Amino acid sequence: MSGHTAREVDLSVDLGSLELSNPVMSASGTFGYGDEDPELTQVRALGALVTKTVTLNPRAGNPPPRLCETPAGLLNSIGLQNVGIQTFAREILPRLQDLGPPVIVSVGGSTADDYARCAEILDRVECAALELNISCPNVASGLEFSRSPAEAAKVVRGVRRRTKRPIFAKLSPNVTDIVAVGRACVEEGADGLVAVNTFLGMAVDVEREQPVLPRVVGGLSGPAIRPLALCRVWELARCLPCPVIGVGGIVTARDALEFLLAGARAVQIGTANFREPARGAKVVAGLRTLLDEKGVNRLRDFVGRLRLPPTEVS
Amino acid sequence: MSGHTAREVDLSVDLGSLELSNPVMSASGTFGYGDEDPELTQVRALGALVTKTVTLNPRAGNPPPRLCETPAGLLNSIGLQNVGIQTFAREILPRLQDLGPPVIVSVGGSTADDYARCAEILDRVECAALELNISCPNVASGLEFSRSPAEAAKVVRGVRRRTKRPIFAKLSPNVTDIVAVGRACVEEGADGLVAVNTFLGMAVDVEREQPVLPRVVGGLSGPAIRPLALCRVWELARCLPCPVIGVGGIVTARDALEFLLAGARAVQIGTANFREPARGAKVVAGLRTLLDEKGVNRLRDFVGRLRLPPTEVS
Amino acid sequence: MIETGQGDHITTCRAEILGNRQVARNLFRLRLALPSDWGPAEPGQFVNVTPEPAWEENVPGDAGGSLLRRPFSLAGVGHEGNRTVIEILYAVVGKVTRQMQRLPPRAHLDVLGPAGTVFPIDPGAHSLLVGGGRGIAPLLYLAAEQRRRKLPFTLVYGVRTAEEWAPLGPLARGALLTAEDGSGGLRGTVIDALEQAPAESGAAVMACGPHGMLHAVAKWAHERGHTCWVSVEEVFGCGVALCGGCAIPARGGDGEYDRYLWACRDGPVVRSERIDWEAWRQLGAATPPAGP
Amino acid sequence: MIETGQGDHITTCRAEILGNRQVARNLFRLRLALPSDWGPAEPGQFVNVTPEPAWEENVPGDAGGSLLRRPFSLAGVGHEGNRTVIEILYAVVGKVTRQMQRLPPRAHLDVLGPAGTVFPIDPGAHSLLVGGGRGIAPLLYLAAEQRRRKLPFTLVYGVRTAEEWAPLGPLARGALLTAEDGSGGLRGTVIDALEQAPAESGAAVMACGPHGMLHAVAKWAHERGHTCWVSVEEVFGCGVALCGGCAIPARGGDGEYDRYLWACRDGPVVRSERIDWEAWRQLGAATPPAGP
Ligand SMILES: Cc1cc2nc3c(=O)[nH]c(=O)nc-3n(C[C@H](O)[C@H](O)[C@H](O)COP(=O)(O)OP(=O)(O)OC[C@H]3O[C@@H](n4cnc5c(N)ncnc54)[C@H](O)[C@@H]3O)c2cc1C
Ligand SMILES: Cc1cc2nc3c(=O)[nH]c(=O)nc-3n(C[C@H](O)[C@H](O)[C@H](O)COP(=O)(O)OP(=O)(O)OC[C@H]3O[C@@H](n4cnc5c(N)ncnc54)[C@H](O)[C@@H]3O)c2cc1C
Ligand SMILES: Cc1cc2nc3c(=O)[nH]c(=O)nc-3n(C[C@H](O)[C@H](O)[C@H](O)COP(=O)(O)O)c2cc1C
Ligand SMILES: Cc1cc2nc3c(=O)[nH]c(=O)nc-3n(C[C@H](O)[C@H](O)[C@H](O)COP(=O)(O)O)c2cc1C
């Protein structure tokens, strides 16, 4: 490993019209709204901050227990507990602007119209972009939008009409053909895709003979899903022209490089924050070192440069 | 834990017309053909033996590397290397009959007709049942059968016409609606469903900047996928009347109980065999102990007895 | 009465294990050395720990044996030389506590904290400190602190059987000990002991223990018009309000959003009236079985 | 010449670590105690090990730090008292070898083996035993065995730089040592050394090392009409022919099914003619980088 600090590497990337100083973001729902203990989380080091998902009306979230650790993974059933878009836009969002990184607001909803109305409200305040969470497995109808291209398209279309801000659609991996859903989003004007949200999973309490989570199923995240997430990102990046933001099980800078090589323009850190709230900052630092060691001066030149085998032998 | 050995627990289960002395099987492709070192694998203790997938013609399999360990998981790209059904039926299958457990032959193919022809050949020899691998991610068109109900139905229909033996269709989890695929299989006469095969995944060699697997994507197995597999099994068992055989990440008897509680009539042990070739036998022993501790005398009374929360709060 | 507040200097750091000994049936005391400027910490707060090696850059795909940290109440905080020394008392119930049990002196543990709310200290009241099973941990710290500040209190400590009692040292004096099976102390539960507490005590009740016990103590205090604070447990994801995993059914909030408290941020120490005990019980409160 | 065969008594068992010391730059020697009836093992065979605790029943969801075992060639087998003692030489290259490096004496390692094919021993030939880097391991066992049986051989041992040489003990005598950078022994590769081997030697060549070296040795032997056996590596899933993960491109099979050898069952020791060296190289043979 080279001894000198590698400040020179240009980590900036662009996601359509949105320029980031580096490609590392927080993943929605794993970093509070973004302003929890900025010193502990070192939020300032991030390329962008993604808020937890905000919905039109406040939501209580799901009953506990909401979490269950599984091998190298975490099953969650949070259920989008949040203060609602009004309170968020008025009280929380302004605070986030002072943290440093551009703020991407994650928006959720039960109908396409919910999303559109949130977009309208956000259009009147300051924020860098919208991430459309059409893939939450933990709320009624949360997944539906992202499980059919037509439904996904409807959400994006509604939002596109109400805002000029960049829109990123966050996709569910629980589908037969993620590219079809992604394509539908892009055709309706999404500026980029975020892949992936959590995988539908379940755990059983063998002593009590009941599901661990009261809603029975939850969403699996963490290193366990990394190979699965990476595969979805590669498929999307290969088939669609828009920026793809990779998320799923990323812990180290090396993990992030896997996604960047596979074509992700940026990455998000989720579950890893729970063990180390400053994980994102460490990944940024690690990227500098690793790219410098590789002799890469600009991350832009590196994205997607995975060499495929000469012939895919069947 | 109770001190006495718990021999009395009746572990027998039935899968339609096929009776098993216990619910633990080897998972296809993770136990050789079944006769590798019977002393090391303790194959005799198993409720049934599932062979590696056999195809109409011999197959060389995929180029190496074929494996990559991931967090709590294993990515594989074996590609159904096998001797072909003729050699298998003539030279290998007879040997397997002497091992003890009923032999379930896993059959793969590139067309629906391939499966039917294999079934025809197997109908003339001794075996307990057929498992239709319509869900292998590692061969061209391997997944296709299990990604659409219509294609899956076609395979099952063809096989059903050629054999009276029990047929189990092994499903892919890489779909939006696994129940729809399962239902299609059952409607065409499948006697049971096996869930799940591996999840599509990928790994990148960051040093070489190329995919670890020459075919780029592979199938993820092991404890990492357990919560995901369990969820699919629960969905199938809840929605369909036929026996479901659970597979995915099972290591201990406790893991097996999760699947049995969720409605699986039997379970298969795959990747865990690689660390401990006698894992299946240990799971059988562990089931006896755990069920005895619970005061369960007959496994049949236990299957599917998961208590659901009174109201599913959204 | 001083309101509970949140410690405001949470860090992650590598602690050295000074000692790790069994002190009662399935109860272990871990002593950890931290930098001198760690904290400040107060009774009621917790640390969130992991025995896993740090996630190094360049470790291919290493997820370690446990993904998440595990929370433990501070059972004591002191200073030795130029180091802060903290103590936790833990029961072995699962994966990580089993790992912890095997850690020898000089090994390391990664510590995030101090985090969470604190037990309020009312200098005017003779408080009742009530610990059940391993729930005694934070009350040992609180009692030691009250003792140091010469504030009156009575410690009530209940277990199922006498072998489970952690040694109380100087705090044993005047403490009311109960064992459910009558194998020592009073036969019965902490509620039976509370009936025997000094007449002047009780204006403030501080409790930690299994869900059923907490609920009973809260009811007991409520019926007598005492203020009751409880230290609660749920499965934690992060311990620092990032994940929303530690929800506890709440009462008395104003609106939909307030149906749950977050045990790591609004707690672990909360006023008993804030908790919807019945809803929580029905969900099967997460307090793990006290046995291994 | 005796054909390679498969050891037929493979077991899994818990071995006690007798010693675990660094013997050269990034090379460690691990000595393990096993039951006296373990094996029998022969030169060329390997063990497949995991430092993880046993998967106990009742451990909720514990997958351990590494899922799979890792294969290592036997570098020596002996008996001490009523125990079998085996030796492996390992380089630290990733997750499990890093864990292994930290194991103290008396700790345990789970050992599956002995498995795989053996180096054939031709009593009539003066054999050349060629090891590159950590590939020396199985040849140390073979050389010791040949020495014990008083069969003539020449040991050739190449490294990149002199600090990487494992001590050879009594086997050093007559050995041809090369360091690529000229920091000791001959400057150059094992091929340069082979040119200096005794004239009567070579009827049988046994080699283990990185892919490029093996290929070069195989070519060298082939050009001279010598029989060449190589010990090969691929990523292993099981080590005992259950998974089909250890495929190596083969030549000379009869039909589609024979396009790959299984390194764990058909190897690790195979005749060099059986390998399709070029196909394997293009796939980027799995031999891990020798450095850490
Ligand atoms: C604020 C707080 C303070 C705590 N203080 C102490 C203490 O001082 N001493 C002590 O022994 N224990 C304490 N606990 C409980 C302790 O965190 C759990 O026992 C520990 O997390 C179990 O980890 P494990 O890996 O050994 O068990 P696991 O294998 O994770 O689980 C074993 C059992 O414990 C339950 N469990 C897991 N995590 C938690 C959790 N965070 N809270 C409650 N139940 C859980 C599981 O549902 C399961 O039933 C505290 C918990 C909280 C939330
Ligand atoms: C039959 C056989 C005998 C061997 N004998 C020895 C020996 O005597 N001494 C020794 O130091 N090493 C030996 N090896 C190699 C040894 O198995 C690997 O170095 C070890 O598995 C790496 O484990 P890890 O967890 O530290 O690395 P990982 O984190 O798993 O991987 C690190 C690197 O090693 C590669 N790798 C992983 N597993 C294998 C494997 N099974 N074979 C080849 N490359 C692998 C990976 O692709 C990666 O590049 C042998 C391998 C085989 C197949
Ligand atoms: C506790 C928790 C809460 C989450 N909440 C949200 C959310 O509110 N909105 C959203 O889009 N994704 C949410 N996610 C999904 C993550 O943003 C991310 O897509 C997923 O966890 C995979 O990344 P990871 O493996 O790095 O965690 C949540 C994940 C977790 C673990
Ligand atoms: C190396 C390997 C080879 C496999 N080969 C087959 C196969 O030939 N046919 C098949 O139906 N499934 C195959 N599988 C899938 C397993 O049977 C099983 O469905 C999957 O691995 C999940 O179970 P596990 O997590 O217990 O391994 C294979 C899995 C692995 C890891």
Ligand code: FES
């Ligand atoms: S544990 Fe994460 S918010 Fe409380």
Ligand code: FES
């Ligand atoms: S390693 Fe599993 S077959 Fe060779």
